[in-house]
Amino acid sequence: MQSKPTIAIIGAGLGGAAVAVLLQQAGFKIKVFEQAPEFSRLGAGIHIGPNVMKIFRRMGIEEKVSAMSSHPDFWFSRDGFTGDYLSRIPLGDYALKEYGAAYITVHRGDLHDVMLSPLGSGTVQFNKQLETIEDTGSEVVMTFTDGTTDTADIVIGADGINSRVREELLGVEAPTYSGWVAHRALITGAQLARFNHNFEDCIKWWTEDRHMMVYFTTGRRDEYYYVTGVPEPEWNSSASWVDSSREEMRAAFDGYHPTVQALIDATESVTKWPLKNRNPLPLWSRNRLVLLGDACHPMKPHMAQGACMAIEDAAMLVRCIEEVGLSEYQTAFDLYAANRVERASKVQRISNANTWLRTDEDPSWCFGYDLYGTPLVDIGSKVEGAA
Structure with missing residues (x-):
C-alpha cells in the first residue's frame, strides 16, 4: 500500500457520515462519494438511543445533537383501539443514569447536517453515482455515471439497501x-x-x-x-x-x-x-471492499434502530481498522464482522418481527451497549454470516 492509503466511502447518509468523520478523526485519508446532487432538510424523524449517543460523544457532536432534539421521558405503547397502556419504558433521566447517555428523537435532516459538520468543505463529492467498481488486487477503480473515475486502496459501501458495492460482492439481486x-x-x-x-x-x-x-x-x-x-x-x-x-x-x-x-x-x-x-448476507467484505448499514443488514424501521446499527457499524469498523492497522485490512474486516454480525442480526430479526417494547421488557441489552467499552471478540468467535 501507499504510505498514505486512501479510503473511499460510497454513500454519505448517516452511516457514511459517521464512518467518514471517525476515519478523518483517526487520521486516515478519505474520499466520500454521494449520488444525490445535494442534501436538504427532507426526510423524516429518527430515534437515537444511548448506544449511539456515546458514539456521538466520541465524534464531538453529542451536545449539539442533544440540544436540538426531543428528550422523551418514556416510550409508551398503547392499544390502538382502547388507548390502554401496554408498556411504559423509562427513558429521560433514567437513560442518562442507567445507560450512560440520552435517548433522543430528532429530524433526520437536522441530525445529518450535524453529523457531516466535522468534515472539511469539499470532502463529500455530490452527483457521484457509482456505475462500476473493480478490485484490481492493488487498488479499487471506481467509475461513476458522470463518466469520471477514481481510485482508492479500500472502499466502504455505505450505499443503502440498493448498494452497488454489495452487488459487486454478491451479484445483482433486487430487495x-x-x-x-x-x-x-x-x-x-x-x-x-x-x-x-x-x-x-x-x-x-x-x-x-x-x-x-x-x-x-x-x-x-x-x-x-x-x-x-x-x-x-x-x-x-x-x-x-x-x-x-x-x-x-x-x-x-x-x-x-x-x-x-x-x-x-x-x-x-x-x-x-x-x-x-434482504436475507442476512453470507459475507460483509471481500478483499478491499467492505459493507455497513443497510448495504448488509437492511431492516424494517419497527425497532427504531436501523440508523443506529449503521452508525454502530461505522464506529466498529474504524475501531477494528485502528486496532490492527490498515495494512492488515482483511484482518480488520474479519474482526469487524466478528464483532457486529451477531448484534446487527439480532436487531434485524427483532425489528422485522415488530415486537420491540410492546410490553414492559428490559431494553438495556440494546440501549446500554457501549461500543468503545466492550472488549473486542477475536476473529475465531465470529458467527455464521460473517465474512
Whole structure:
C-alpha cells in the first residue's frame, strides 16, 4: 500500500457520515462519494438511543445533537383501539443514569447536517453515482455515471439497501418487498394546537396487524412526526415512495383511538413508502471492499434502530481498522464482522418481527451497549454470516 492509503466511502447518509468523520478523526485519508446532487432538510424523524449517543460523544457532536432534539421521558405503547397502556419504558433521566447517555428523537435532516459538520468543505463529492467498481488486487477503480473515475486502496459501501458495492460482492439481486408500507408525515405544532388531545412525546399505537409510531422531532416541540407500519399485499410502483392521503390514513386506522384520528385530521401531507428486506448476507467484505448499514443488514424501521446499527457499524469498523492497522485490512474486516454480525442480526430479526417494547421488557441489552467499552471478540468467535 501507499504510505498514505486512501479510503473511499460510497454513500454519505448517516452511516457514511459517521464512518467518514471517525476515519478523518483517526487520521486516515478519505474520499466520500454521494449520488444525490445535494442534501436538504427532507426526510423524516429518527430515534437515537444511548448506544449511539456515546458514539456521538466520541465524534464531538453529542451536545449539539442533544440540544436540538426531543428528550422523551418514556416510550409508551398503547392499544390502538382502547388507548390502554401496554408498556411504559423509562427513558429521560433514567437513560442518562442507567445507560450512560440520552435517548433522543430528532429530524433526520437536522441530525445529518450535524453529523457531516466535522468534515472539511469539499470532502463529500455530490452527483457521484457509482456505475462500476473493480478490485484490481492493488487498488479499487471506481467509475461513476458522470463518466469520471477514481481510485482508492479500500472502499466502504455505505450505499443503502440498493448498494452497488454489495452487488459487486454478491451479484445483482433486487430487495424483496415485505408486504408492509410505512406512511410518513410531519405535523407542525400550530396544527396540533387545534386539537385538545394529550400528544405524548414518544408513543406507539398498536393493534394486531398495524401500528403508528409518533414523536416530536425538535426540542421546541414544534414538529410532530408519525410513521406507520401497515400491511399492503403488493407494491406496484417503481418509485421509492408515493403520495398518500388523509382518506387512506382514515381507512388504514379505522376505529383507532380519537388521538390517532386527531393526528390524521391534522395531517396536511403524507407519503407512503414500501418496506423492503434482504436475507442476512453470507459475507460483509471481500478483499478491499467492505459493507455497513443497510448495504448488509437492511431492516424494517419497527425497532427504531436501523440508523443506529449503521452508525454502530461505522464506529466498529474504524475501531477494528485502528486496532490492527490498515495494512492488515482483511484482518480488520474479519474482526469487524466478528464483532457486529451477531448484534446487527439480532436487531434485524427483532425489528422485522415488530415486537420491540410492546410490553414492559428490559431494553438495556440494546440501549446500554457501549461500543468503545466492550472488549473486542477475536476473529475465531465470529458467527455464521460473517465474512
